[in-house]
Amino acid sequence: MDLPSPDTRTRILDAAAALLRRHGPDKLTVLDVAKRLGMSHGNVYRHFPSKQALRAAVAEEWLSDVTAPLALIAAGEAAPPSRLREWLAALAVIKRRKVLEDPEMFAGFHRVASESPEVIAAHVAHLVDQIAAILAAGKADGTLPGVAAPQDDARAVLVATARFHHPDLVRDGGNAATAEAELSRITTLLLRGLGATAVA
Amino acid sequence: MDLPSPDTRTRILDAAAALLRRHGPDKLTVLDVAKRLGMSHGNVYRHFPSKQALRAAVAEEWLSDVTAPLALIAAGEAAPPSRLREWLAALAVIKRRKVLEDPEMFAGFHRVASESPEVIAAHVAHLVDQIAAILAAGKADGTLPGVAAPQDDARAVLVATARFHHPDLVRDGGNAATAEAELSRITTLLLRGLGATAVA
DNA sequence: GCGATGACATAAAACAGATATTGTCATTTC
């Protein structure tokens, strides 16, 4: 996978991420990346087959910032129904915070990510797997008896809450409290749909 | 509302819609609209305060093509749960068909519509009202006992199915059969969440 | 030999002058 020196590869990646942060996606050139590292731009192509691949790698790293904290929740001890609720709320909060903190940077990274469908697909698959794990646990311990096929139901849950995490929709998000209440309502519907009783 | 002759106003609107269809949103100029009608462009401004307003009016008309058939279903005789399912499926089919028929035209009209937030808001409110009517009926006849506040629940249902009708998401829609199955699954979850029993 | 270079052809983006469009209004027409 990483036949060329992984060290310089990382340095290139970090430099690219820094430039993306500073100047936005349109100004990210491999010439500048090389300049910043004091190397020839031709050499960047020894480590990444194309500018596209470099951008995809940067996006991948950025997306892992989103999934990492969620993995902790998914693997947690809480009862599956409340774990799912917590997980969905956390995903929404993370996305919302990223948008509000720096909309331009969010848009920049999102644009880069959306140019690499396979990176997006992997990210989504990752999220679906985390939900599926929660649903499977709920099916096993009887707290979510309505779960039929964890993977399919997980995808359904993720899709049904797209409004709160899909980049194109989070952008024009409106009031935070309203959005939170709306997510909570949808979560409740989904949990009851999955057979949960005594939903908070 | 229509102090100026409603006849010429309509002619302008139709001409604008025709040009939008033919040449796309970027090529829609009020100069061309006027030329097509054999009038001066200045006169268009007697009937529409700005190009933006003209575009909004065109978008409004276009969106009513979506809501009209749905209104029939919402006002139908079917039992509320299956009526809701039918309504959501119909909305998805309408949107999907519009995208597939002519993606460029869809994108064009969508761009025009998205430039007029108040037109969008009215459209969404219209859809929410239709769902709310179904939910209220289900609450009344006991087939959807889980309905708490019809308006809020209606909005939740619409948001949860955004994947299947929101222009930005319908666009990259993938396989039709897969999407249909996914919508059906989400619909089932929502119906059960609203208290429906014996969901098909 | 491996990592790196820099010159090169090709493709994309930035620029600036020319052209077209938006929106206003005093004037015209019927």
Place this chain on the structure above:
DNA sequence: GAAATGACAATATCTGTTTTATGTCATCGC
């Protein structure tokens, strides 16, 4: 006198040109 015109300033868009970036490769140094 309401509906329409056409000339107008300000703004946006197009077009052809120059500049810059991407990606390749023969060559270099260690």
